[in-house]
Amino acid sequence: MPAASTPSRGTVLVTGGSIAGPSAAYWLARTGWQVTVLERWDGPREGGQNIDVRGLGRDVLDQMGLTDAVRAANTGERGTRFVDGRGRTVSEFPVDEGDGDGPTAELEVLRDELSRVVREACPDDVTWWYGDQVEALEQDDDHVSVTLSSGAAHAFDLLVVAEGAGSRTRGLLLDGADAPELKRLGMYTAYGTIPRTDGDDDWWRWLSVPGARSVSLRPDDRGTTRASLSFMSGPNGFDRLDRDAQVAQLRDRFGDLGWETARVLDGLEDASDLYVEDLTQVLSPTWVAGRACLLGDAAWCVTPVAGGGTSLALTGAYVLAAELGRLAPGEHPAAGLAAYEAWMRPLVEDVQGLPPGVPGLANPRSRIGVGLFHTATRIASTRLVRNLAGRLTSGPRTDRALPVL
Numbered sequence: 001m002p003a004a005s006t007p008s009r010g011t012v013l014v015t016g017g018s019i020a021g022p023s024a025a026y027w028l029a030r031t032g033w034q035v036t037v038l039e040r041w042d043g044p045r046e047g048g049q050n051i052d053v054r055g056l057g058r059d060v061l062d063q064m065g066l067t068d069a070v071r072a073a074n075t076g077e078r079g080t081r082f083v084d085g086r087g088r089t090v091s092e093f094p095v096d097e098g099d100g101d102g103p104t105a106e107l108e109v110l111r112d113e114l115s116r117v118v119r120e121a122c123p124d125d126v127t128w129w130y131g132d133q134v135e136a137l138e139q140d141d142d143h144v145s146v147t148l149s150s151g152a153a154h155a156f157d158l159l160v161v162a163e164g165a166g167s168r169t170r171g172l173l174l175d176g177a178d179a180p181e182l183k184r185l186g187m188y189t190a191y192g193t194i195p196r197t198d199g200d201d202d203w204w205r206w207l208s209v210p211g212a213r214s215v216s217l218r219p220d221d222r223g224t225t226r227a228s229l230s231f232m233s234g235p236n237g238f239d240r241l242d243r244d245a246q247v248a249q250l251r252d253r254f255g256d257l258g259w260e261t262a263r264v265l266d267g268l269e270d271a272s273d274l275y276v277e278d279l280t281q282v283l284s285p286t287w288v289a290g291r292a293c294l295l296g297d298a299a300w301c302v303t304p305v306a307g308g309g310t311s312l313a314l315t316g317a318y319v320l321a322a323e324l325g326r327l328a329p330g331e332h333p334a335a336g337l338a339a340y341e342a343w344m345r346p347l348v349e350d351v352q353g354l355p356p357g358v359p360g361l362a363n364p365r366s367r368i369g370v371g372l373f374h375t376a377t378r379i380a381s382t383r384l385v386r387n388l389a390g391r392l393t394s395g396p397r398t399d400r401a402l403p404v405l
């Protein structure tokens with residue numbers, strides 16, 4: 001791991017302070033950039049459910065020296081159990097079987113915990129700005145000039161946009177033929193934190209039911225339980241409804257189900273962090289514009305269905321710093337940004353290219369479909385299912401060595 005070095009390469013503005021942004025700050029500051037991170041929330045953003053670090057993301061985390069810190073913040077999930085409508089186990093995947101990259105990864109952590117761990121590992125000379133965002137930007141050969149919502153104006157040598165799937169600054173950089181395609185996967189998910197009960201254990205319990213719906217409960221390390229309800233649907237604006245209307249629609253769609261569903265519905269109604277997502281992949285023809293680039297979900301959101309979004313963010317931040325590190329001091333960043341994109345794109349496309357039938361396969365419409373899905377999880381040792389499951393849970397992998405940094 002390179003030690004923190006004296007800033008000499010120039011100034012960089014990183015927008016977004018979740019996972020990709022602080023990871024970029026970590027590596028860029030250590031490779032000679034003077035880094036400012038701009039997060040639009042008033043402080044470090046709290047919230048978010050269970051995310052995991054897999055594949056190449058684990059290698060990068062190791063190089064950051066943060067594996068033990070993330071392990072210490074683990075949610076404590078012991079594995080994944082598919083259950084039937086009465087809560088009986090249909091099949092189970094303990095975390096300690098295999099290489100730690102099954103449905104439950106070895107490194108499972110709450111999003112805000114991982115964000116904190118990476119943020120706290122950044123060198124002291126990284127500057128953090130909160131409660132503001134880019135309103136306008138202009139570039140010439142020498143600088144990227146930004147005007148913030150507060151009215152402040154600044155110029156940087158480089159801009160890294162790590163604002164997540166709904167990034168606004170991305171729209172100021174890429175338009176027309178360069179604008180990303182936003183590809184719906186046809187699935188809505190509502191997440192929230194609910195009270196833990198004595199019946200909750202440390203397994204991720206997942207119920208799939210007819211009507212292309214699923215209910216899931218996961219442990220955390222804060223004495224609460226992380227619940228989610230998912231359903232397949234064409235676009236119906238569910239994510240944009242107000243909270244009461246969302247809860248009412250969830251009750252309509254899930255109210256007929258047994259197991260823990262009534263408790264989940266009550267819990268989500270009271271949850272302070274109810275969050276609804278219309279699962280959408282970001283497919284961007286380019287991630288680079290002049291002295292600026294996209295990183296993480298802003299560039300390539302894969303969605304939790306594909307998995308690996310956090311690992312790609314960690315990996316992308318490392319690769320970006322490594323490729324920029326090959327430039328001569330003061331050199332225009334174009335060649336480094338192009339090399340970053342060339343290295344990351346095959347990895348991202350591999351994760352984004354979901355196997356046929358996903359996510360519908362895990363959310364079957366009919367009783368027969370649910371039976372088939374259960375059978376498939378039971379015979380997870382057959383090659384077909386093992387390949388499918390492995391493909392979905394292994395995280396970003398490649399035979400190529402990471403670029404040297």
Ligand SMILES: Cc1cc2nc3c(=O)[nH]c(=O)nc-3n(C[C@H](O)[C@H](O)[C@H](O)COP(=O)(O)OP(=O)(O)OC[C@H]3O[C@@H](n4cnc5c(N)ncnc54)[C@H](O)[C@@H]3O)c2cc1C
Pocket residue numbers: 015016017018019020021038039040041045046047048049050051111132133134162163164165166167168169191295296297298303304309310313
């Ligand atoms: C609150 C929250 C909850 C999440 N919950 C889950 C979850 O439960 N499960 C899951 O798999 N993934 C979740 N994610 C997504 C997950 O963190 C990412 O898929 C992955 O880790 C890659 O992270 P990222 O940093 O690229 O994007 P994100 O984690 O989406 O972070 C983007 C950051 O940019 C900030 N931002 C947005 N717009 C601007 C702007 N214009 N200017 C400055 N800052 C801006 C956001 O506030 C956020 O901090 C969540 C993300 C967030 C922000």
